[in-house]
Amino acid sequence: MSGHKMMFSGLKLWTKGRSRHAWISRFHDGTNGSGNASFSTCSPKVCIVGSGPAAFYTAQSLIKNVINTFTQTAKHSRCSFYGNVNVGKDVSIKELQQAYHAVVLSYGAEGNRSMGVPGEDLAGVYSAKDFVGWYNGLPSCRELSPDLSCETAVILGQGNVALDVARVLLSPIDILKKTDITQPALEALAESQVRRVLVVGRRGPIQVACTIKELREMVNLPNTRPDMVAADFEGVTEALKDLPRPRKRLTELMLKTALEIPGEKEKRNKASRFWGLRFFRSPIEILADPDHNRTAGIRLGVNRLEGSGEGARAVLTGEVEDVTCGLVISSIGYKSIPIDPSVPFDSRKAIVPNNMGRIEQAAGLYCSGWLKTGPTGVIATTMNNSFDTARSMVEDMDSGTLDVSAAKTGSQSICALLEKRGVKPVTFSDWEKIDIVEMRRGEATGKPREKLLTVEEMLQVAQK
Structure with a gap:
């Protein structure tokens, strides 16, 4: 992908508390710095649903491996993080598809076998x-x-x-x-x-x-x-x-x-x-x-x-x-669970049916991580799995299989929708406030961190 001309800018992670569910949503916000949208065929918008390793590795691959840690990915100028959002409840997959050229499901396997x-x-x-x-x-x-x-x-x-x-x-x-x-x-x-x-x-x-x-x-x-x-x-x-x-x-x-x-x-x-x-x-x-x-x-x-x-x-x-x-x-072992009825799901294998990360019979939908393969392998397996999905998406953009010519509103419409529904996303800078408080609490007792144990406590810290 080193020679690819498309610029991906922006990523959103939507998470609900400390759940494994975390939702990245936004490559290329489409703004020109003034808050006004400026769209072109070479600036596709991609939403990644998840905030575990698979989600971040997929994001990292799409912004061309210029970064090598999850924190750097979240802080990248072409990436935005949104937590405290439950995809399938606060916002549907269909609504994400209307706002983005592609949606990648990377929310892992949070169910018990x-x-x-x-x-x-x-x-x-x-x-x-x-x-x-x-x-x-x-x-x-x-x-x-x-x-x-x-x-x-x-x-x-x-x-x-x-x-x-x-x-x-x-x-x-x-x-x-x-x-x-x-x-x-x-x-x-x-x-x-x-x-x-x-x-x-x-x-x-x-x-x-x-x-x-x-x-x-x-x-x-x-x-x-x-x-x-x-x-x-x-x-x-x-x-x-x-x-x-x-x-x-x-x-x-x-x-x-x-x-x-x-x-x-x-x-x-x-x-x-x-x-x-x-x-x-x-x-x-x-x-x-x-x-x-x-x-x-x-x-x-x-x-x-x-x-x-x-x-x-x-x-x-x-x-x-x-x-x-x-x-x-x-x-x-763990198993993935369906989060939206519009997404194909194999209940027996507990995965989304896919071909190299392309979700079957669902144009513009992709998956990576355990949702793609089932709960198998180590972190390097997940990394390569996620890179493969990103490669499939870029190939589809190059070939025209994935149409990125139409203007998409991206995060603007999704954020407006969430605001209307009373959902307050947590940004990455908000998450860093939580991180700092936990580390300071830990330092006082000689530990790496002392965690906040309720979503309410986290939100209080994040919104200060």
Whole structure:
């Protein structure tokens, strides 16, 4: 895109509080500095719905990679940020399409994947999304108040989020006090009785979804001891030679951890907390206490694998195993949700049907990130995914498939519409006010930041 002549100027992010929903909306505002619109065929207006990595990488790509951080993207002269706007509620996709030449949906995957097992609605069962939102200060999760009075917690899923939850549950409180975990969460974690965390996966060590950085953090966690099942690693040593390098390094670390690192055994025996990866297990049922009020355990089905490598499939054997626990956290993935009935949506795959980011049967609509692919990959995957969508859009402009010749009002009409509806967007400079207040609050207690926990508090700060 380095030789492309089209100038994209302006981007708006529309967000609702601290939700994953964030809406960028506006490339090229179409103003000439006097507030009067001046339109031309070489100044297309693009609206990006989302404010996560996918949205910013898409924006970054469209303004030609002259910037390399999200903050710089939001502050760029051709980019505008608008938060506290809920697309699909405050403004419709159709209304955005009328105002812009193209609309990119990048609002991510904020829904929870259901386990689909009996008992998952019992007290003591939480989604990892909500649990992480609780200790990270997401306003919608503020009232979660998880019960941490049990000794054993079971986390379903073996991705990075699952290990992050395990690390938070087992970390010494002095370590957590130096992070930006919220004060209410710190107080609850300081009183936590959780001493053992099992991280359960339906497949084997070679298919584990976490990365080596997160696993190493668990291995090096002070005052904790790994609790692995050596039998889960049968045949893994022989398979190492055929693994790609990143997977090989991750698997080698698991092997060393499972089979006791020389010299580490004595130190580990003094640990008061335990964590372990459990493989070849799928949830069958959450077991209730005698009063049927809350979680008392989990029944796991034992699996065998069909196939090998990344494509291996877990198949139930009929054998089951019960684990006593008072806390179950489901980290089996997120799913996107539809936000507007005018946008095609595949409910089974929980994605918007698309071809290289072009939304099927919806001219002028594009998507990027997890809404495009499903919740998969790491940050680099999302970056490349977003660049591909931006490339598709520019190709469509070049070919004439996307008509940018008609005059579009862009943000002028959308802002007027929001004002009429009583919606007050938060600009990026408003967001920076929130950022500064949170960092100052954190500085007073020796933390990176102390987060504002309600949308109302954020808006009060932003509108000062």
